Amino acid sequence: MQNEVEKPKKKGTVRLFRKEYRTNEVLVGILFILPTVAFLIFTFIMPVIDVIELSFTNFSMSAGTMKNIGLENYRYLLELKEFSNLAEFWDALQENDFWASMGRTALYSLLKLTLDTGLALFFAVMLDKNVPLKRFLRSTFFAPVVVPMVASSLIWMWFYDPNVGPLNQILAFLGLPQSKWLYHESTALLSILLFSLWKGVGYNIILFLSGLQNISDSYVEAAKLDGASEWQLFWKIKFPLLRPITSFVIMMGIINSFKVFAEFNVMTPDGGPLGSTKLIVSYIYEQAFTRGRMGRASAASLLLFMVIFVLTQIQSMVNAKKTIDVE
Amino acid sequence: MKGKKIKNTTNLDRHYVAFAFLMICAVIMLFPFVWMILSSFKTTMDVYQYPPRWIPSVWNGDNYAKVFEMIPFLRYYWNSILTTVVMTALQIGISILAAYSLVHLRWPGQAVMAAIMRSSMFVPMVVTMIPMYLLVSSLGLVDTYAGIILPQITTAFTTFLLMSYFASIPQDMIDAAKLDGCGPFRIMTRVVIPNTKGAIATASMFSFLGNWKSYTWPLIITNDKMYRTLPIGLRYLQQESSMEYQVMMAAAVMTILPVLIVFVFFEKQLVRSITLTGMKS
């Protein structure tokens, strides 16, 4: 392979799509991307084409029927009952299960993204300092990430058990009011959020930590000589330099929190009290497997695809703008 | 290193405040683990005692023995390790090539390629699962390792992660290599990879963990228990032992302990090697 690459003339260039490229770079570049393309076709493009196709049918897995029903699935998902003012519009949104699930997902994602990113950054900065037992602490924050979801959610469901769970016991011991945790509509979503923060924060800590350690000491020293406080040091030097990592973390955060499913399905299999934990993928799952509406589920997941697409686009635009500002 | 020294002397006490705070948080983070380990030694009576009992009344290892009785635990363990390692190796290999190609080489359509790759992360597994299943089972790959592994080779996350590190390799380094007469392939193997070992290690670790907990796909593609992986084993154990939390806890302890040990062991190298990737110059 090496020979193949080196043989073409050094000066060799090609014009493609009105731009000049080095021939060997184009060849090698495409060669190197081929495995990715192959797996993308296999794991993404082919299934997604199916999903697109299915979204126009009434495909039911158990019945094995498939009939083209045009845009009916999309109409079912998006249609709102009539409204004439804002309050009625709000009611209409809440009455449509798809919109309501989307709304809950947006709320959850917002909370998860802010808290998760904020906490991870905060802990990473702390762990970057010269503290004793650094290794132990880093491992501790990371440890929950390695616990399989079935096991960790079971532990937390036990914690949250209103009767035999230790959390209520601790609350009672401290003289605080006890909670129904997963069994009340006002606390269920937050309970799962708390669990997922515990489970996931270590992931981003490692990413931020690696970014922080890459920041050259010379920047820090220079700032210190200028008499910058710790606070200024973070906001003026470290945070801007961390931007590529932060942007990556936020992008993955948007994608993953909109797609969150496992913990919700395990901890509140029926969508939780009054449906308060039915997020969009739980909704899709219910349509596909409990109600046997694979076609509708496909349509819903394409809509979800578009939502994530738009959000990540906005995020990368904002990020691009910010980077220019900094420079 | 000098910078650290300055920090040490000027902000000594503040770091102890940070330390105390971190320790409190660490206790909270570890609490579920303590609970898990304690519970794995309890009896059913202890589990359902009210008010909740923290320390087992008798320390018995029966729950651990029971796990082995109820599921072929070691076999599941082996399956998990095998599939995870193969998946991780493939993902990282493919991602390195792709990230290098996208960052350090120029060819038409790169932006489109990146956009498609990013999009591949947007679709939830619950809907693509059935089309994938039909495809894979028509290839006769149900109940095979290939059937478990191949459909899970998604490389977008690791590729993007690596791209961000590859991009930070100074252009001078690459130009210098080019002057020495290195072609793209040699630049990758001689310059890019050696200088981003730490990042590759991090990406491998994330990829490993993502694969290690993978559940939905192995569940649907395996019927023979000889091909099942640990997360499925845990789920079945839960269904089988129903309300016997303590057995689940024993299984969970055995599942995570080896991974945790490996992590604690490699953690130092991991974080340090990221620092040493030559990006400071």
Next chain:
Amino acid sequence: MKNMKKILCVILSLAMLAGTLSACVSQYVSKETTPAPTQAPPATQPPATGGDATQGETPAPTEEVSIAGTTLDVWYAVSGTSGELFTAQSEKFAKEFDVKLNLSYTGGSGDTATKVAAAQLNDTAPDVALMYAGPLYTGGKDNYDIDALIKTGSGFDINDVFEGMMDYCVYMGQGYCAVPYGISTQVLYYNKDLLKNAGVDMTNPPKTWDEFKTLLKDLKGKVGGNMVFDTSDQAWLFKSMLMQNGCEIIDNKDGEITPIFNNAQAVAVADFWHSLVTDGLMAAGEHGNAESTFLSGNLAFIAASSNRISRWNGTTTFELGAIEMPYFTQPSLALGGNVLVILTRDEAKVRAAWKYLCYLTNVENNTAFALGTGYLPIHKSALEMDSVKKAIEENEMYGVAFKQLDYTWAYTHFEQMGTMDTEIRSMLNKLEKNRGTSEELLTSAVNALQKEIDADK
């Protein structure tokens, strides 16, 4: 602008690929009705799922033909003791008849159903399955082999099987398309110690819901803060209660299903349900936690599946008891649990599978399975057996479960039954949390279900 271009590029490239690659799902789904939007070349299509080909001419098993040497793939959805007993009996059969059985535990009812449905789409389903809602995967696909096999009168004495059990093996009110095995009903378990300490006498257990409620109120007065009753499967209990009050849940007219659980009888049941919550006897929306509350001794009564009899026996921190479920106007209990189905359409395999099913469901084996697991025996004659009498003597809870057999009942399987349960659960949740009157909530659940049924017409 740049981003717009990117988006366009993605859409275009996806569209291009869509054109060149043939999609895979459509290949596997029967397309009698309308062709799928983008058409794959018909030549490459394997035959459609359901075997309309063999329909009608069911193979009659003749005694002379040997089944030795046949291989059957079997998926089952029962675990724990039940799983062990099931595999033990299966292996015995395999040995006796020289048949090879590939047994796989495929997870709980949901997991197994998903797997079977997916596998049926491209003909990789197992030959036999022990699963929940089995008729959807046989009768639902026009497979009534079992009906014909039962009619041959060999090996399966339908007259000795409880009628309710056979009703549980029907799709859309048509012929039989499954065989009962691993069936259960709910039983009312109670914490003997808790009641004894509270001084509540259980020698004459309550018969009706009103009597039971009086007892609960009395108990509540004595034990204070704790809730006293709950169920781990609210939809199941609610359906039984509907029937007990004369509401038949669904109406099946010539294969047209109409939900009717918003009539006056149903409203009365919902009102009663609501009163349990408002009187502080049952917690609102904590059914998912009911079992652990009960096992921790914080709940006096729980309505749960009869298969808990063997699972809980001897592991509870208190003495466990059970009584028959209370009723409104007539005792009646909805059946739940699994059935055996034959999914293969291969004649030789069907023959072997039928032998296998008959073996598992013969009086002796089925009763042994029932006694070992707390699932119900399917045969009327089982109740006369010495082993059953002895078991009842040793563990009164078996007696309770078996006595209930006289009034068990099942509604026909239909495509949207999963949707119905989801709607009922969400309706009860709203009811318990005072989100509407019984009538409003029942009507909106019925309408939602009706809408889904109409969508399939």
